Amino acid sequence: MKSIHLILLIFIIFAASNDTQPKKKHLTKKELDKYDKPLEAANRYLSIVDAERIENFAKRRNWNMKQTQGGIWYEIYEHGKGKKAKEGQTALLNYKISLLDGTLCYSSDSLGAKEFVIGHGGVESGLEEGILMLHEGDKARLILPPFRAHGLLGDMKKIPARSIIVYELELLELK
Numbered sequence: 001m002k003s004i005h006l007i008l009l010i011f012i013i014f015a016a017s018n019d020t021q022p023k024k025k026h027l028t029k030k031e032l033d034k035y036d037k038p039l040e041a042a043n044r045y046l047s048i049v050d051a052e053r054i055e056n057f058a059k060r061r062n063w064n065m066k067q068t069q070g071g072i073w074y075e076i077y078e079h080g081k082g083k084k085a086k087e088g089q090t091a092l093l094n095y096k097i098s099l100l101d102g103t104l105c106y107s108s109d110s111l112g113a114k115e116f117v118i119g120h121g122g123v124e125s126g127l128e129e130g131i132l133m134l135h136e137g138d139k140a141r142l143i144l145p146p147f148r149a150h151g152l153l154g155d156m157k158k159i160p161a162r163s164i165i166v167y168e169l170e171l172l173e174l175k
Helices: 002-017 029-060 125-131
Strands: 073-078 090-099 104-107 114-117 139-144 165-174
Touching: 029 073, 029 139, 125 139, 125 165
Parallel strands: none
Antiparallel strands: 073 139, 090 104, 090 114, 090 165, 139 165
């Protein structure tokens, strides 16, 4: 009986290590283009749809928002008197993050003020760009399209896939 088990074990090991799957060949530029072109078109279309949704959302609320070259929408509705944000500084801010449907995802009311080093990542790229437009004491709204927020997957917690998010924030301090 032991010899049968040993033979069976050897057979399983041999079968598992036998590389019977065909080797994957590298795709040519022409083959890659066949996939890239439709993906580029889909991304362009989704960016246009997202921008229209953001613009309509802001209009319904009578927000006077501007769009940056980087694709974020912003409005500074209360100006502070402090210093202007720069890369390398630590920003401390109160915030609320919600979806376009009004669902509150996160806020400093429940989680405490957000603190991060500007330009070092760890937060949404759209937030980093938005903070660089602010001075201490400013209150602003930022609307981040998915590609400047949490992308295709969301944050795997409260922000769903491909979500546009709205930041209401106050830049409390720069260190």
